[in-house]
Amino acid sequence: MRGIAKSMLTTLSVFLRPPVTRDYPNVHKPLPERDRAFPLLLWDQDIDEPFCTGCHACERACPVECMTVLMKDNPNHTSVGGNSKRRKIIDKFWIDYARCMRCNICVEVCNFDAIAMNNTWSGHETSVHDRKDLVMDLQQLTSQSHRGGIKEWVPVLGQANES
Amino acid sequence: MPTGLLGLNPWLDGVVRLLLIVGLMTVVAMGLIYIERKVLGRFHARIGPQRTGPFGLLQSVADALKLIGKEDLRPRNADPWTFEFGPYMVFIPIFLGFVVQPFMAGFQVRVLELGLLYFVAVSSVSIVGWVMAGWGSDNRYAMIGGMRAAAQAISYELPFVLSLLAVSMLTGTLNINEIVMSQAGVPNIVWQPLAFIIFFIAALAELNRPPFDIPVGESEVVGGPFVEYSGIRWSMFFLGEYASLFIMSILISALFLGGYEWPFGTQLGVGFQLLLTVVKASVLIFLIIWVRASVPRLRIDQLMGYAWKILLPLSLAQILINGFVLVYDLPKIVLTVAGIGGVFALVWLTERAIRRPRSARASAIALSEAAS
Numbered sequence: 001m002r003g004i005a006k007s008m009l010t011t012l013s014v015f016l017r018p019p020v021t022r023d024y025p026n027v028h029k030p031l032p033e034r035d036r037a038f039p040l041l042l043w044d045q046d047i048d049e050p051f052c053t054g055c056h057a058c059e060r061a062c063p064v065e066c067m068t069v070l071m072k073d074n075p076n077h078t079s080v081g082g083n084s085k086r087r088k089i090i091d092k093f094w095i096d097y098a099r100c101m102r103c104n105i106c107v108e109v110c111n112f113d114a115i116a117m118n119n120t121w122s123g124h125e126t127s128v129h130d131r132k133d134l135v136m137d138l139q140q141l142t143s144q145s146h147r148g149g150i151k152e153w154v155p156v157l158g159q160a161n162e163s
Numbered sequence: 164m165p166t167g168l169l170g171l172n173p174w175l176d177g178v179v180r181l182l183l184i185v186g187l188m189t190v191v192a193m194g195l196i197y198i199e200r201k202v203l204g205r206f207h208a209r210i211g212p213q214r215t216g217p218f219g220l221l222q223s224v225a226d227a228l229k230l231i232g233k234e235d236l237r238p239r240n241a242d243p244w245t246f247e248f249g250p251y252m253v254f255i256p257i258f259l260g261f262v263v264q265p266f267m268a269g270f271q272v273r274v275l276e277l278g279l280l281y282f283v284a285v286s287s288v289s290i291v292g293w294v295m296a297g298w299g300s301d302n303r304y305a306m307i308g309g310m311r312a313a314a315q316a317i318s319y320e321l322p323f324v325l326s327l328l329a330v331s332m333l334t335g336t337l338n339i340n341e342i343v344m345s346q347a348g349v350p351n352i353v354w355q356p357l358a359f360i361i362f363f364i365a366a367l368a369e370l371n372r373p374p375f376d377i378p379v380g381e382s383e384v385v386g387g388p389f390v391e392y393s394g395i396r397w398s399m400f401f402l403g404e405y406a407s408l409f410i411m412s413i414l415i416s417a418l419f420l421g422g423y424e425w426p427f428g429t430q431l432g433v434g435f436q437l438l439l440t441v442v443k444a445s446v447l448i449f450l451i452i453w454v455r456a457s458v459p460r461l462r463i464d465q466l467m468g469y470a471w472k473i474l475l476p477l478s479l480a481q482i483l484i485n486g487f488v489l490v491y492d493l494p495k496i497v498l499t500v501a502g503i504g505g506v507f508a509l510v511w512l513t514e515r516a517i518r519r520p521r522s523a524r525a526s527a528i529a530l531s532e533a534a535s
Contacts, residue, residue: 001514007457011206015453021210 037123245299252292308387
């Protein structure tokens with residue numbers, strides 16, 4: 001009987017507290033800065049082109065081979081009258097998000113800091129109706145950075161990237 | 164009422180009243196399902212339904228539409244008549260019980276002189292439906308569930324009826340309206356606290372609500388008699404369950420908490436009476452949901468032992484004391500004191516029953532030792 005009274009009091013105290021449920025799709029919990037969703041390409045806002053030169057380093061390093069990279073001569077290079085110092089630039093880039101296992105190796109191997117892990121909610125909410133829609137092309141990969149929609153994670157000195 | 168509602172002829176009047184009851188009960192049951200899910204959610208520190216409509220208000224409507232749209236399956240080996248009429252036998256008695264429910268003065272389907280007797284007689288018929296559903300499904304779980312429902316009915320009906328009898332002894336009538344009227348000054352719970360608690364516990368068993376949801380215990384008999392049902396027939400069981408929850412809380416509030424009469428029901432008019440009924444019923448429904456969220460399910464033998472060995476003797480004692488008080492014209496305060504003493508006895512006996520579970524029989528021990 002005392003047990004019953006105690007359990008009734010327990011449930012009542014829970015009843016009087018606000019629910020712990022988070023109203024997920026409407027309210028997003030803030031993500032940590034080093035959150036690691038899917039990789040995307042960063043945009044060089046000064047010259048208005050991607051950082052990526054299409055060097056294939058990430059493609060070669062990718063353990064699950066989810067990337068496809070094609071390179072081209074940069075039409076905006078200084079030798080042809082442009083203002084960019086990149087001789088080569090990315091032409092086509094696909095990342096299959098269905099395949100990617102978010103290992104961060106592509107970010108580690110990139111010499112130009114051109115690729116980064118998405119640390120916003122748009123990197124997590126990628127549900128689609130067709131698996132093919134998870135293969136992202138260059139426009140989709142760069143658009144978020146182009147918009148300035150991604151916080152770049154600045155590693156604290158001496159803590160990460162021990163290269 | 165010979166003339167009938169709105170001055171219609173009796174047959175048309177009957178049809179109108181029937182439609183009113185069915186419509187009201189459906190809406191009330193759907194509302195109760197929503198409220199139960201919301202309140203139970205809060206008891207679990209959850210939110211409950213919230214995506215369908217504003218605050219999830221349309222969740223019950225969506226559920227009802229889905230259940231109506233579902234295929235109505237019948238197992239090949241099921242007994243067709245028993246299987247298909249089981250839900251109706253559960254459902255119809257509950258609706259018949261609605262006839263005598265007092266909401267406001269002069270607002271109920273019928274004022275019956277023997278209303279209490281009628282209610283008790285009608286509400287226990289639904290057990291037949293449970294057993295029919297259990298038998299007709301040709302399923303072991305359903306069968307066990309139906310048998311459990313019958314066993315449970317046998318054990319709780321006696322304290323249920325006897326505690327009602329205690330109330331009607333005190334008021335000297337079986338007419339529910341007159342019982343409500345007689346509580347204008349003081350509600351019956353003051354004179355009959357023990358009968359109120361016994362009736363509440365027995366009503367939980369009658370409604371098959373936790374901790375007495377033994378016939379439908381999901382973890383033991385996977386829904387009991389409901390296991391083979393789907394679609395509209397299953398939803399009729401559900402509708403019946405919530406309709407009877409509503410009816411029972413109205414009845415408890417009428418018999419023990421003063422119904423529409425206490426406090427100041429007559430002086431403040433009909434609207435206030437409806438408010439009183441609704442508030443009292445809501446409190447009781449909240450209490451029932453609260454108990455559901457708190458107390459684990461009893462075993463069938465525990466329920467039967469509790470009903471036969473604790474509730475029944477105490478309700479008999481209550482009747483005896485009522486008789487003494489009425490015959491020898493003792494002051495009514497004796498009833499209150501005795502009732503509170505009875506409540507303490509009930510608490511003590513329950514505590515003892517929990518603390519000292521019945522030890523296993525010697526023959527059972529010998530059997531288990533022989534097996535090992």
